[in-house]
Amino acid sequence: MQPLFASEPSIEDQLYRILNSTRPEYAWKLRRYFEEHWEPSLSFQNEGLDGFREKTHFMVRKLLQADLLSLAELNQKPSEYMKFCEHSCWIDGSVAATLFGHFLIFGGSLVFLGTERHRSLVDVADDFRLPGCFCMTEVGHGSNLAGLGTTATYDAERGEFIINTPSWRDAKWAIALLAWNARVVTVMAQLYMPDGECKGIHSFLVPVRDEEGRPLPGVKISDVDWLIGLNGVGIGGAMFEQVRIPRENLLNRFADVTAEGKYVTSFDSPGDLFRAQISPLMIERLVPFAVAGMKIALAVAARYGKERRQFGPRGGPERPIIEYSSHKRRLMPGVAETYAIAFMLERLHLEADVTMPEPLPTPLQPLCASFKAYSYETATRVIQNARECCGVHSFRHINKIARAQLDMHGFAHAAGDNVVLFQYAGRILLEDFAGGKGPFKEAAEPDASACSVTCVKHQELFAARFSQLLDYTRGEFMKHMGEGMNRGDAWNEILTFAIELGRAYAIRETHKQFLRVIGACAPGPAKDILTELCELYGWSTLSANLGWYRDVSDGSLELSALFVERTVLEYSQRLAPKLDLLVDSFGIPEVLLPAADLMADLPGKFS
Structure with missing residues (x-):
């Protein structure tokens, strides 16, 4: 691993910087801390409920007393907490959730809702001397x-x-x-x-x-x-x-x-007051539980895919399962989705740094809600798929990937149920789409000349789907109101489409942010890899709702089911040789990963 600001950084370090663009130095500091100070024994085996909790809170206390984070700076640099949370999630979801409950939500209530008379509590909550929730x-x-x-x-x-x-x-x-x-x-x-x-x-x-x-x-x-x-x-x-x-x-x-x-x-x-009190705490929708779980699940699955051998030529050695095209097809779209979601989170964390301690701007609220739901919906699927790619060994808690999957079900309910958040975003978009503008005040539209033609066409399709849903859903709502239906019943009639509108908005904006990242990259191997990943993200996203995109297509991109599936497979095979590079760029410290073959303790079970 090269120093963060090496004169000629490797491709891995370039990708690492881009994945941590809001706080690259702080991310590097955390990475070094775990590599230099975290003991392998600080992991979970098969503890009972009380033992599990005792160990979790011991680790949280250790982390909060390591001088890595300060409640006093939470309202100025919330993105540092987000990086801290991501690394703690790689220890275990319970550690991250405990930090979330104590530091961000309880501590955040003191910082964002309290005044000077509550300052003494901030000091003792900061290092976990006073646990709170x-x-x-x-x-x-x-x-x-x-x-x-x-x-x-x-x-x-x-x-x-x-x-x-x-x-x-x-x-x-x-x-x-x-x-x-x-x-x-x-x-x-x-x-x-x-x-x-x-x-x-x-x-x-x-x-x-x-x-x-x-x-x-x-x-x-x-x-x-x-x-x-x-x-x-x-x-x-x-x-x-x-x-x-x-x-x-x-x-x-x-x-x-x-x-x-x-x-x-x-x-x-009271309504205005309520919104003011809640809005600073909505930063919890930006917590990177989803992307952290995706990263560690894919890192575990990628390492296992090289180690695990299954079948092969008659009379010959078994082949690593990563060599099978079907395995590449299962893993690589999830890698592309992980990069896409990570880039959007970085952008949102930057917005939080600029805005806090004031509430997040109104144009950002539908994006924060819909993106939170979209990212957890995606993470649940990607982690499940990665776990299945690890076979029976993935069932064991000691190998982390099973617990990452189970913990994600709990995380998905934090800060709002996914469907409710899509619905909330849809309602805001229908009522006032920010004058037709995007959610970021300072972010220009992606430079089409800096992106591939395929990426640009994908963005056009995502935008067209969103516009079609917006127009249709708004039209149906007004039609029901015109027929004498009350507002609540009219809303209930269009609810399914409002939810889909929120989802389409999150996809459009996530893909658009990927294009911004590519446009900001200097020409070279890192940009080429990200372009291929973005194209794979686009094709695999299209494949999930192909009927919608055919409806809004101008015909310039072939969208037959066979062509799209073949294209996703081709990109997966093309990017598979770079899988190690792509997951190593996540920067997960080795001490936080299980053995690559997920079988480190098995010899002892048979001795």
């Missing part, structure tokens, strides 16, 4: 955050808020760290003033455990127990029975209750 989701309300049932009633005589859970359906649920060691939690609740007026959703700091780990009076904590993934986190739920907290425990960046008992805010309505 963010309690938003409820059993009976799910992602309907405005309809949360937990209440915070202000007692003016004592200057306290009373936190209460009306019923078990209003219990906080599926909250990271809550079942294990969280001592202070940020609770989203409906704020009621003494006169009974509801001021809407606000965020409150509520202690839930003492220093010995015992639940405090009025706090009932539950454990979700075994899940299909993320079992090291300690995911749980909580109910609050008339729990009193000081007035100062209201996170008061956007609204406050004064010492005199007066409610103050600069917002005109």
Whole structure:
């Protein structure tokens, strides 16, 4: 591995820089840390539930005490957390999810929603001396955050808020760290003033455990127990029975209750206030769980494909399975998709760096929502396929790829269900498509002269599909409204197409960002490889919805099913010799990867 700024970087290092373009120096710092300081013993074997959690939280504490990350800088350099999260995901999804729950969501609530009076908590949360979590989701309300049932009633005589859970359906649920060691939690609740007026959703700091780990009076904590993934986190739920907290425990960046008992805010309505409180936390949709899982799954599958031998000529040696054209066809489109998603995330992380601590701009919100859903939808499929490429050895947790797949099912629900996010993006796009402009203020349209003709034609098809869906869905909605249908019923009639609109938007913008990256590359081998990858990404994406693209095609690109499938195979075979280069460029430290043959411990089982 060459120094990051070698005078003549290798192709691998060029690709690594492009994949980490927002923070290349910081990514390199993390890579060196793991290569120099992470012990191979810091991995999971076959621990029970408590052992799994204990080891997870030990690793999180070690990482947060390594002086690699600071909550004080989260609102200035959120992309550093994103890189940190990606590397922690390569240890294990539970480690990444615990960091997410404690550092980004709980710590982020202190940074983004709190003020100077909460500064002391930032310092002790920074290195995990004070484990915390963010309690938003409820059993009976799910992602309907405005309809949360937990209440915070202000007692003016004592200057306290009373936190209460009306019923078990209003219990906080599926909250990271809550079942294990969280001592202070940020609770989203409906704020009621003494006169009974509801001021809407606000965020409150509520202690839930003492220093010995015992639940405090009025706090009932539950454990979700075994899940299909993320079992090291300690995911749980909580109910609050008339729990009193000081007035100062209201996170008061956007609204406050004064010492005199007066409610103050600069917002005109609870809805505007709610959106302001939520928007800084929407950065969680940019967390790279999906791409991190894709990278490690493909790295494991690529290494295994060279080691695993199966069948071969009669009387001759068995052949490495990577030599079979079918195996190349299974793996290579996923590599192309991984690069595409990584490039879009880098762009979004750059936007977060520029924007925070202010909320992400409105034009970015449909992209953040739809891209989050698209990336996790893609990751679930790519990881599953990579796991199947590793045969029976992929079933074992010790080999990481099985747990990467299972953990991805949990990650896919963080920050919103995929279908709900596509639906949310579709609604915004239908209501106001930002004046016809793209989501990035400072990003020009890709330079067609710097990209291949094939890439340009693919982008035209993706754009045409989006435009067709936008026009059709908007037209159907207006037709139903014109026939006297109320707004809610009209929306329900077009919901399927609104979801598809959100998906089409994510694909269009992801491919467009790939073209921007290619256009910014200097001529040479790295650019040539990325162009081929982009073409493969385009063809494989077309193949998944061929009927749509035939409908909007101008006929300049052949789109027969046989031609498209043959083309995907040809690109897969052409790029397969570069598979090692492509996955090595992910930069996953060797200490975080299982043995290439996934059988390192098997001799001992038969001795």
